[in-house]
Amino acid sequence: MRTRLHVNGEAREVEHEPQETLLSLLRYRLGLTGSKEGCGEGECGACTVFVDGAPVVSCLVLAAQCEGAQVTTIEGLGRGHPDGLHPVQRAFIETGAVQCGFCIPGIIMAAADAIEREPDADRESLRRLVAGNLCRCTGYTKILDAIELARARARSGGPPCSTK
Amino acid sequence: MSQRTLELGFSGHSEERRVEVPPDAPPPWDLRSDLKVAGKPHPRLEARLKVTGAARYTADQRLPGMIFAGAVRSPHAHARVRRLDLSRAKKLPGVLYSEAYPQREVRYAGQAVAALAAESEQVLDDALALVEVDYEVLPHVVRTEDALAEDAPAVAGRRNVRQGRGMRRGSLRRVEEAHARADVVLTREYRTQVQTHTCLEPHGSVARWEGDRLTVWASTQATFAFRQTLARALGISAAQVEVITEHMGGGFGSKFGADAWDVFAARAARATGRPCFFMLDRRAEHLVAGNRPDSIQRCTFSVRRDGKLLGAQVTSHGTAGLGRGAGVLNPAIYAFEATYSDQYDVLTHAGSARAFRAPRHPQGVFALEGMLDELAEAIGMDPLELRRKNDPHPVRQAQYDVGAEAIGWSRRKPSGSSPGPLKRGLGVAAARWAHNARPGTAVRCRIGRDGSVLVANGSQDIGTGTRTILAQIVAEELGLPLAAVEVRLGRTRDPYGHGSGGSVTAPSIAPPARRAAYACRQRLLAAVAAALGCEAESLSLREGRVHGAERELSFAAACGLLPTESIEATATGGPEDMSYPSFTREVAGVQFAEVEVDAELGTVRVVKVVAVQDCGLVANPLLARSQINGGVLQGISYALHEERILDARTGDMLNANLLDYKILGAREVPEIVAIPFSVANGRTSTGMSSLGEPPTVPTAGAVANAVANAIGARVRSLPITPEKVLAAIAEAERTRRASDGEKKKKKKKRIF
Numbered sequence: 055m056r057t058r059l060h061v062n063g064e065a066r067e068v069e070h071e072p073q074e075t076l077l078s079l080l081r082y083r084l085g086l087t088g089s090k091e092g093c094g095e096g097e098c099g100a101c102t103v104f105v106d107g108a109p110v111v112s113c114l115v116l117a118a119q120c121e122g123a124q125v126t127t128i129e130g131l132g133r134g135h136p137d138g139l140h141p142v143q144r145a146f147i148e149t150g151a152v153q154c155g156f157c158i159p160g161i162i163m164a165a166a167d168a169i170e171r172e173p174d175a176d177r178e179s180l181r182r183l184v185a186g187n188l189c190r191c192t193g194y195t196k197i198l199d200a201i202e203l204a205r206a207r208a209r210s211g212g213p214p215c216s217t218k
Numbered sequence: 219m220s221q222r223t224l225e226l227g228f229s230g231h232s233e234e235r236r237v238e239v240p241p242d243a244p245p246p247w248d249l250r251s252d253l254k255v256a257g258k259p260h261p262r263l264e265a266r267l268k269v270t271g272a273a274r275y276t277a278d279q280r281l282p283g284m285i286f287a288g289a290v291r292s293p294h295a296h297a298r299v300r301r302l303d304l305s306r307a308k309k310l311p312g313v314l315y316s317e318a319y320p321q322r323e324v325r326y327a328g329q330a331v332a333a334l335a336a337e338s339e340q341v342l343d344d345a346l347a348l349v350e351v352d353y354e355v356l357p358h359v360v361r362t363e364d365a366l367a368e369d370a371p372a373v374a375g376r377r378n379v380r381q382g383r384g385m386r387r388g389s390l391r392r393v394e395e396a397h398a399r400a401d402v403v404l405t406r407e408y409r410t411q412v413q414t415h416t417c418l419e420p421h422g423s424v425a426r427w428e429g430d431r432l433t434v435w436a437s438t439q440a441t442f443a444f445r446q447t448l449a450r451a452l453g454i455s456a457a458q459v460e461v462i463t464e465h466m467g468g469g470f471g472s473k474f475g476a477d478a479w480d481v482f483a484a485r486a487a488r489a490t491g492r493p494c495f496f497m498l499d500r501r502a503e504h505l506v507a508g509n510r511p512d513s514i515q516r517c518t519f520s521v522r523r524d525g526k527l528l529g530a531q532v533t534s535h536g537t538a539g540l541g542r543g544a545g546v547l548n549p550a551i552y553a554f555e556a557t558y559s560d561q562y563d564v565l566t567h568a569g570s571a572r573a574f575r576a577p578r579h580p581q582g583v584f585a586l587e588g589m590l591d592e593l594a595e596a597i598g599m600d601p602l603e604l605r606r607k608n609d610p611h612p613v614r615q616a617q618y619d620v621g622a623e624a625i626g627w628s629r630r631k632p633s634g635s636s637p638g639p640l641k642r643g644l645g646v647a648a649a650r651w652a653h654n655a656r657p658g659t660a661v662r663c664r665i666g667r668d669g670s671v672l673v674a675n676g677s678q679d680i681g682t683g684t685r686t687i688l689a690q691i692v693a694e695e696l697g698l699p700l701a702a703v704e705v706r707l708g709r710t711r712d713p714y715g716h717g718s719g720g721s722v723t724a725p726s727i728a729p730p731a732r733r734a735a736y737a738c739r740q741r742l743l744a745a746v747a748a749a750l751g752c753e754a755e756s757l758s759l760r761e762g763r764v765h766g767a768e769r770e771l772s773f774a775a776a777c778g779l780l781p782t783e784s785i786e787a788t789a790t791g792g793p794e795d796m797s798y799p800s801f802t803r804e805v806a807g808v809q810f811a812e813v814e815v816d817a818e819l820g821t822v823r824v825v826k827v828v829a830v831q832d833c834g835l836v837a838n839p840l841l842a843r844s845q846i847n848g849g850v851l852q853g854i855s856y857a858l859h860e861e862r863i864l865d866a867r868t869g870d871m872l873n874a875n876l877l878d879y880k881i882l883g884a885r886e887v888p889e890i891v892a893i894p895f896s897v898a899n900g901r902t903s904t905g906m907s908s909l910g911e912p913p914t915v916p917t918a919g920a921v922a923n924a925v926a927n928a929i930g931a932r933v934r935s936l937p938i939t940p941e942k943v944l945a946a947i948a949e950a951e952r953t954r955r956a957s958d959g960e961k962k963k964k965k966k967k968r969i970f
């Protein structure tokens with residue numbers, strides 16, 4: 055079957071199997087392999103992308119459901135930001151929040167959403183907002199540090215975080 | 219040889235040592251070395267690639283014509299395969315290759331009975347469902363305790379219990395003598411569970427043939443071992459195979475060689491002439507890709523009233539499934555007068571264990587550190603004091619002070635005295651590790667006439683930061699900024715590197731990297747000296763410039779003077795830069811934990827962990843902290859949540875996903891204070907110690923001790939679940955009442 059959607063701002067028309075997931079469409083059909091598959095069952099969050107501005111685990115979304123949708127993936131998150139990096143991405147680099155990196159695209163998507171949706175969330179609430187994303191390497195400590203750093207910068211008049 | 223005097227040790231505790239430095243090697247870094255790039259907190263080189271999704275992992279390979287492979291796995295722990303019929307599956311259009319494994323018996327749930335490769339993942343899924351298998355279910359045993367029973371079904375051979383080779387250590391007679399001299403002798407049983415590695419990136423590979431040459435993109439922590447095992451399985455020479463591991467999503471000990479699925483992918487690719495993709499799914503990850511064995515540890519420990527530890531005796535039984543190596547490692551930290559351990563593997567119908575971050579250590583240390591606290595309690599001594607008295611390691615002695623200060627140990631109250639339903643407690647535990655710098659890693663350094671610097675090694679960066687550390691070492695030696703050095707890792711056509719196990723990678727790769735850079739530096743300076751007509755000895759290389767007595771020039775200009783297109787040196791780690799006398803023999807670490815236990819619900823919340831970890835000379839504090847944080851994360855997860863649950867009735871795993879197999883998430887992670895502790899050991903020319911594994915060793919022990927301190931009762935079994943906490947509290951309550959009753963009776967007797 056065929057689905058038309060916007061991915062990272064570009065109009066795409068993609069031929070795919072009826073039962074194919076959005077994750078599979080992104081990774082296999084469009085070659086956007088930044089979104090990862092850690093479980094394929096909606097449990098790890100590595101495949102998180104935005105569909106019409108809301109974060110979803112793309113392994114549980116059917117591609118066919120995305121007709122006409124605006125999809126943003128990790129590859130498109132930094133669009134329009136200085137040096138092509140969303141403030142959350144930049145903060146992840148600076149604080150050393152990345153290790154093996156497999157969970158990172160999903161966590162960054164969740165984090166970017168979190169600081170936009172709840173700009174005043176304290177650290178405890180931030181934990182809740184990224185609780186759907188598992189990481190086996192980092193201890194989350196620096197991930198939370200990075201999110202806080204990005205949010206602090208956004209508040210103090212840094213570049214806007216919105217990319218949706 | 220030249221003579222050098224090094225200052226070794228750590229701040230506040232150092233000594234001078236004279237060493238002989240071979241002529242072609244740089245002198246070891248020590249406390250006086252004024253390092254500019256090495257030892258500094260540089261963000262990892264590939265961070266940008268990873269945060270933008272551009273980093274390519276194994277499953278991200280998209281090759282033209284690629285086909286997809288998967289396996290049919292047994293749902294039974296033990297069964298005879300009566301009939302295996304692939305004919306319907308093979309008839310499905312798009313199924314391109316298959317193999318059947320009509321072994322007489324399957325011996326664990328998840329064992330593959332057939333594998334297929336197909337045009338697309340959708341066709342593959344349909345085809346796998348069409349494979350017909352008729353199983354005759356046989357009696358199984360999946361739990362360690364059950365397998366110990368006299369009438370348990372035999373798993374392999376006649377007996378399920380086997381003594382591990384070299385697994386009886388120490389002298390039982392001497393331990394018994396030590397116990398006889400003790401004031402307190404305690405016997406307790408400690409248990410730990412089976413933990414699965416749960417790397418976020420599953421196991422697997424993508425194989426592509428071009429003629430008789432095979433290229434494999436693999437998620438492996440040992441590119442060269444992977445190449446070797448794969449070549450052997452395929453009956454080809456290793457030289458025909460190139461393994462590529464550009465980025466990989468965690469291994470933790472479970473990814474050391476080519477597995478059955480990798481071999482299948484290579485065979486399917488050869489048979490069909492198309493690249494083949496085979497990644498495990500999450501269920502298979504839990505069932506067939508390794509785990510940490512469980513343990514039942516019977517411990518008898520003794521102490522003198524003044525706190526001198528006397529005897530430590532441990533008998534352990536654990537299951538590595540069908541595999542071996544379920545032993546634990548307990549009493550190597552403290553100076554007991556005598557120790558004895560006796561370890562048994564118990565065979566069960568379950569997937570084989572694999573090395574798992576610090577194999578044998580966390581389970582052993584959990585028991586050891588629990589026993590220490592129980593002894594301290596029995597003689598009325600502060601648990602930290604007991605450790606200080608018996609710990610011979612100078613670094614750990616200093617770390618106890620640092621950690622105690624950071625956690626606020628002076629706040630610790632007697633166990634069980636925390637009032638109210640929310641009870642706070644503090645605990646401590648320690649770890650030891652070996653200085654695992656292993657000779658044999660080779661690093662090539664090349665400086666181009668255009669000023670480019672390339673460092674290459676064929677081993678992998680599994681997330682630890684090897685790439686960044688390599689660049690730092692070479693930049694330091696050449697007096698360049700980090701950005702001037704390009705690193706190529708993860709291709710077996712480059713020089714040999716070890717697998718990332720035993721925490722060897724950074725300590726083993728850094729000395730040859732430095733020596734290769736040193737050799738290039740000498741040759742560059744010689745070329746510059748020749749061009750300028752001065753002595754090479756009068757030149758130095760720092761801050762991106764070559765400095766001479768009269769002039770200086772930029773690094774790029776200096777490279778322009780090279781007589782050839784490039785200069786290149788390859789150095790192999792060996793005695794010349796890896797076997798100086800060392801300041802300490804072992805890597806030291808201590809951790810402190812603070813917990814809050816809800817005594818009504820039994821839930822445990824870890825509030826804070828302080829981890830003080832000997833890193834040798836810290837290669838990069840940012841990366842070091844990450845390693846420590848990650849070790850602590852996995853340690854807490856092990857202490858409180860993780861457990862592979864095999865159903866005794868069906869033998870299948872009940873929680874083979876990421877929802878029911880709980881790993882620690884962002885919500886539960888406590889404040890982790892990671893303190894990299896720098897020690898100049900002088901053993902190698904770069905001085906860094908093993909760091910990947912030791913930080914996960916003491917965490918569960920520290921958490922368990924903190925829980926016991928909070929509730930005044932001890933949970934001797936991991937994971938520490940609410941049920942176990944409540945049971946321990948109830949048990950302690952019963953004991954207290956009984957002994958109160960005794961006391962009252964005695965009093966009455968006296969009065970009347």
Ligand code: FES
Nearest residue numbers: 094096097099113
């Ligand atoms: S892959 Fe989608 S949640 Fe794990």
Ligand code: FES
Nearest residue numbers: 154155189190191
């Ligand atoms: S960095 Fe490895 S899983 Fe998060």
